[in-house]
Amino acid sequence: MFRKLIIIITTLILITSCSSNKISKFDTQKWETVPNRTPSIHDPSIVVDEKDGEKTYYIFGTHISQAKSLDLTNWQVPKRNNGYVNMHDNIIFGNTRENLKETFEWAGYDDADSKNGYNLWAPDVLFNPHFEWKDGTKGAYMYYYSASSTWRRSAIGLMVSPDIEGPYRYAGTVIYSGFTKEDATDGSERNINYKNTHIPELINSGQLSEFNEKWVRKLGKEYNTDYAPNAIDPALVWDKDGKLWMVYGSWSGGIFLLEIDPNTGHPIYPKEDSTTDDGRTIDRYFGIKIAGGYHKSGEGPYIVYHPGSDYYYLYVTYGGLASDGGYNMRVFRSEEITGPYVDAKGNRPLFQASDINDLYGIKVMGNYYLDGMRSAYKSPGHNSVLIDADRNFLVFHTRYNNQGEQFNLKIHEMKMNDKGWFVVLPYEYNSEYKLETVDLNEVVGTYSIVNHGISTSGNMLETKTLELKENGKISGEYNGTWEKKDDFIHFRIDDIDYSGVIYNQQINKKRFKIVFSLVGDDNTTIFGSKDN
Incomplete structure (x- = not known):
């Protein structure tokens, strides 16, 4: 009887605690915006908000930058409120220092690399219809952010709001x-002992079994970045069975995946270490390892x-983000969200x-220029990806050749090749421009092409030429064969099979270009633009 009483009391305490931790709804405020055709947004994450049958596309990025559009071309940005401005009443974070106080005790504000300022990076936003407010109603926009003080000491936090434009309220x-x-210390005098995180609380509540010695090295005085991740760059995704997941990580121990409780937005930590059926690490705290490790970019x-296609696609960016760093996107796929990705x-x-x-990884694009582009990328x-009805879009930022560290948001349309891989059209998307099919007799001719290869390099890729002949031969700086069926096109060059698409893409108000984009079974991508 006494034991049953203890169980009942403990259960009531947990229920009361969970209820008291829920957040009350609050007033929101719409952005005051100004037009901007080329927003400077780094690490852009795209989300669609649909109300009364009208879609609005939102972009959220690093350093509290955001934009919205009705057509993915004409953008509006918050007036005087993008970036670290008005931090006591910020349009996203409200009173930032107060609301993110718990996160900032660990990283991201006036400490080490964020000395005298903020390091709030790479957020991701989604609508979660299952999130429970204190009044029992459901549905919230969840804003996951990165806060960082060094290349390894970071944290991912959660904000919630009844409206996508916020402001948002801290949820952990x-x-x-x-x-x-x-x-120990790392970049400042702050003590980085794990006891200053929520890990002891998770252990005490039974959500984690115990501290994992794999997380540290050098007698427990250094974080083990060969094994454990840098907790930044969160991205949320619903799987086809309705489960919610968060993928995250940067360099260090790699990319990890955690299931998320849709009622709270918090992770369902594995609790115990284990392995997947194919032998990959499942860490009790960080989750399932799906890529990377040993501080590879x-x-x-x-x-x-x-x-x-019934595939999950994993995008990861290699290299350094500066203009000479060779930043480049890679893509893998899996039949299951948990991997393995190949x-x-x-x-x-x-x-x-x-x-x-x-x-490793299909290289999506590198540093390139084709005739008709405003500037060389x-x-x-x-990147993030938008699948909108029957159209697919790659959303990313880029710098430019000979323009320093200037960067802008870019959106390119993607098509699916007949092998189930996305291929990216070479020219930027514009909702006012057309994309037309190409007749077989229009394909023949000379093309400027870029083979993006597989290397990570800060150098510009060379633009070469090839000719697609009427007899199905390829000549010029490449030799091989080609064939077209419907909108699909195939090359065979040096025993490599390339599969892609070919279209007539409008690139400005007056010009069209016949373009192709193909992925090879050697992980390379080829862009082509017909000379005219």
Whole structure:
């Protein structure tokens, strides 16, 4: 009887605690905006908000930057409120220092790399119809943000709002990284002992079994970045069965995946270490490892499910983000959201210290220029993906050749090739421009092409030429064969099969270009633009 009473009391305490932790709804405020055709948004995450049958496309990015559009072309940005301005009454975070106080005790404000300022990076926003407010109603916009003080000491936090434009209210810090078992410092005098995170609370509540010695090295005084991730760059995704997941990570121990409780927005931590059926790590706190490790470059992960192919696609960006850093997107796919993810060669991106990560992943694009582009792209990366009805879009930022560190939001339309891989059209999307099919007799001719290869490099890629002949031969700087069926096109060059699409793409108000985009079974991508 006494034991039953204890169980009942404990259950009531947990229910009361959960109820008291719920957030009350609050007033929101619409943005005051101004037009901006080319917003400067780094690490853009796209989300669609549909009300009364009208879709509004929102972009959220690093350093509290955001924009919205009705057509993915004509953008509006908040007036005088993008960036670290008005931080005591910010349009996203409200009283930022007060609302994010718990996160900032660990990282992201006036500390180490964020000394005298803020480091709030790479958010992701989605609508969650299951989130429970204190009054019992459901449905909230969830804003996951990154706060960072060093290359390993970071945290991912959660804000919620009844309206996508906010402001948002703090709902917890969900993942920490860069901690140690013993007292230590990292970039400042702040003690980075794990006891200063929520991990002891998770252990005491039974959500974690105990501290994992794999998280640290050097007698517990250093965070083990060969194994454990840097907790930044969150991206949320619903799987086809209705479960919610968060993928995250940057360099360090790799990219990890955690299931999220849809009622709270907080992770369902695995609790115990284990492995997947194919032998990958499942960490009790960080979740399922799906890519990376041993501080190989790879960040900005994003997973999207395409119902037509029935695959989950994992995007990761390699290299450094500066204009000379060679930033470039890679893509993998899996039949299950938890992996294993593979590239066109069937390789899984799980690295050892001796591995070269350039050998893994289809390279989506590198530093390139084709006739008709306003500027040559450099370091395009950290993307999200929009699947909108029957159209697909790659959303990313890019810098430019000979323009310093200037960057802008870019959106390119994607098509699916007949092998189930996305291919990106070479020219920027514009809702006012047309995309037309190409007749077989229009294909023949000379093209400027860029083979994006597989290397990570800060150099511009060379633009070459090839000719598609009427007899199905390829000549010029490449030799091989080609064939077209419907909108699909295939090349065979040097024993490599390339599969892609060909269209007549409008690139400005007066010009069209016949373009192709193909992915090879060697993980390379080829863009082509017909000379005219």
